[in-house]
Amino acid sequence: MTENAPTEKPLRRDAEENRRRLLAAAAEVFAEAGLDATLDEVAARAGVGVGTAYRRFANKEELLEALxxxxxxxxxxxxDRAAAAAEPWLGIVTYLEETIALTAGDRGLRELMLRPPQGLEFVDEARAxxxxxxxxxxxxxxxxxxLRAGVExxxxxMTVLMVSAVADYGQDRAEPPWRRFFxxxxxxxxxxxGGALPGAALSPAEADELLRAGRPGGGRVLRRRGP
Amino acid sequence: MTENAPTEKPLRRDAEENRRRLLAAAAEVFAEAGLDATLDEVAARAGVGVGTAYRRFANKEELLEALxxxxxxxxxxxxDRAAAAAEPWLGIVTYLEETIALTAGDRGLRELMLRPPQGLEFVDEARAxxxxxxxxxxxxxxxxxxLRAGVExxxxxMTVLMVSAVADYGQDRAEPPWRRFFxxxxxxxxxxxGGALPGAALSPAEADELLRAGRPGGGRVLRRRGP
DNA sequence: TGAAACCGGAGGACCTATCTCCGCTTAATC
DNA sequence: GATTAAGCGGAGATAGGTCCTCCGGTTTCA
Known part of the structure; x- marks a missing residue:
């Protein structure tokens, strides 16, 4: 789960332990506070100095990618699981339900997919x-x-988006509230x-633009130094 | 519509005109960019200097309130209209549809109701x-x-929230897309x-907390100077 | 036991947003 | 038309926040 590539020579034991702590802390912090949590916050939660954080991950972007x-x-x-479902409708439900379950309670992951910071190609690739x-x-x-007539x-x-928007709360309950809204x-x-939905569906381009328009902050999450 | 209280002595004509322009610009800017748009942006859109903006409204908070x-x-x-509806179900639909219609396309209003900046009592009063x-x-x-069994x-x-989350786009269409999702x-x-919804509804306190948890930025919209 | 690797966290560099200040312009009044 | 109070623009002072570096001291490992 948290193994490092064997091509690099191994870290000292304390360094390795701190790396693990940093990733665990980052998972918590970004899940709760979203992508613009600071590395200082992550380091503090990990019980480690900022310097250590920046020694292990060159910058915030690299930490996000590792995470x-x-x-x-x-x-x-x-x-893939949805595509392999025995019945088509089950495939739809699988996609919706599992995607929401994965992103619910992980605000960082949601923001990553919805308004990807420029410079994280692996996200764009995934979206594509x-x-x-x-x-x-x-x-x-x-x-x-x-499927209902006209559903695209x-x-x-948008369904995933709608439910996700409300999925932040109560992950600790036996039955998380988002299931209710789903x-x-x-x-x-x-x-x-019922009959066809009113109006026209969003075109892929429009849906994409809506995603990128995002919430407050407008997409600027990483403000790198550099030239 | 844009009349000022007659208790204060009237502004000079150019000042009054600029005030009107500022409010119009603010309506546009906050609707598009949300509450953390800057007064500089508003002034620029109004074709007016920042100084003028701060002369008319002591600070951003005051402008938000006026707006x-x-x-x-x-x-x-x-x-009130929903409560007066001829049939109960119509009342529900009136509430949902008109609230969404009002907040769709006005990101500022949405943020105002969902994560009110501290210090705007009139919003808290309205929520209450x-x-x-x-x-x-x-x-x-x-x-x-x-109503479906168990709906609270x-x-x-949450329904308003869900649809609003997706209502930013395409206000200019004949049939705005949010109607489709609604x-x-x-x-x-x-x-x-169908049967009762799974799980328990959010308690008022929980719903309120979810609202306040908000999106990135966590509620800090106004960063006043002062002591 | 020695050296290489690592650590903490103060603080430098930079950015952004809010609000002020003051020389100049404009509207209203006589 | 002259006088004057009110208003204007916008550069920049101030505050606060984020990213990341640096270096004296500590820890691991051979």
């Missing part, structure tokens, strides 16, 4: 990979007549929910 | 007024058997939508 690489890979895994997989899922469900893949993305929404996607 | 007082009053008006009115609406609808007023607030959600609230 979120595998979490983004989880999103890919979810899509994920889009077509969702399209596929939607087409399959429509062919089976399982941007509608599914239950509220998901029925509207089913074929038997 | 949003009436918009908050609109929320009260919506609640609005809560019981929503409760009333829900009770009435339940008595009439119009916090669920309605259509997706609203069916889940009806009595015929």
């Amino acid at each position: 979120f690489r595998e979490r983004v890979a989880d999103l890919d895994a979810i899509m 990979r994920l889009g077509p997989k969702i399209d596929e899922l939607v087409e399959r469900a429509h062919r089976a007549g399982a 893949s941007s509608d599914l993305v 239950a509220l929404v998901v029925g509207g996607l089913r074929a038997d929910a | 949003f007082r009436e918009r908050v009053a609109d929320l009260d008006a919506i609640m 007024r609005l809560g019981p009115k929503i409760d009333e609406l829900v009770e009435r609808a339940h008595r009439a058997g119009a 007023s916090s669920d309605l607030v 259509a997706l959600v609203v069916g889940g609230l009806r009595a015929d939508a």
Whole structure:
């Protein structure tokens, strides 16, 4: 889980331990406070000096990458599982439910996917990979007549967004509240929910722009030094 | 609409004109960029120097208050209209639809209601007024058997939140996209939508905390000078 | 036991936002 | 038209925050 590449020569024991602590602290801090938490905060939570943090990770960006690489890979895994679902409708629900479950309570991951700081290519790559997989899922469900007329893949993305917006709270409960709100929404996607939705769906470009428009802060999360 | 209190002696004509321009510019800027847009931005959009802005409004807080007082009053008006609706279910839809319509495309108003900067009492007062009115609406609808079993007023607030989170875009279209997403959600609230929702609703205190937790920035919008 | 690796955290460099100040301009009044 | 009080612009002072560096002292490991 937290192994380092064997190509580099191993760290001293205390250094290795501190690295582990930093990653654990970063996971907590970014999950709670979002991407613009400072490395000072992370270091403090890890019980370690800032200097140590910057010795292990050249900058905030590098820490984010180390931390979120595998979490983004989880999103890919979810899509694969959804595509392999026995029934089309189950695939849709799998995608929605597991994506929300993964991002609920991890504000950092949400912000990473929704308004990616420039300079994190692995996020852009992931977004580019994920889009077509969702399209596929939607087409399959429509062919089976399982989806409400007129529902497009941007509608599914918006569904994730809507529920995620409200998913911050109460992760510690036995039944996290977002499941309640998800239950509220998901029925509207089913074929038997009623006629076609009003208006036109967002085009991929529009959906993307909406994502990037983001919340306060407008996308500027990393303000690197450099020239 | 933009009249000043007659208790103060009137401004010079150019000053009055600039005040009007500043408010108009502020409405645009805060609607687009949210509450942490700067007064410099507002002044620039108004075609006026920053000095003029700070001469007319002692600080950002005062400008926000002048700007949003009436918009908050609109929320009260919506609640009254919803309470007076011929049928209970219509009341619910009125509340949801009109609130979303008002806040969609006005990011400033949304942030104001969702993570009010400390020191704007009129917002807290409004929030305190609005809560019981929503409760009333829900009770009435339940008595009439119009609402899905177990739906509480916090669920309605969350519905507004969910759709609002996605309402930023495309206000200029004939049919703004949020209506599409609203259509997706609203069916889940009806009595015929299915059994009770899973889990427990958020308590008022929990809902309030979720609101205040807010997005990046955590509530610190005004950073006053002073001692 | 010695040296290489590592540590903490004060503080430097830089940025951004709020608000002030003052020489000049404009509107209102006589 | 002249007088004067009110208003104007916008550079920059001030405060506060973030990212990252630096170096004297400590710890690990051979």
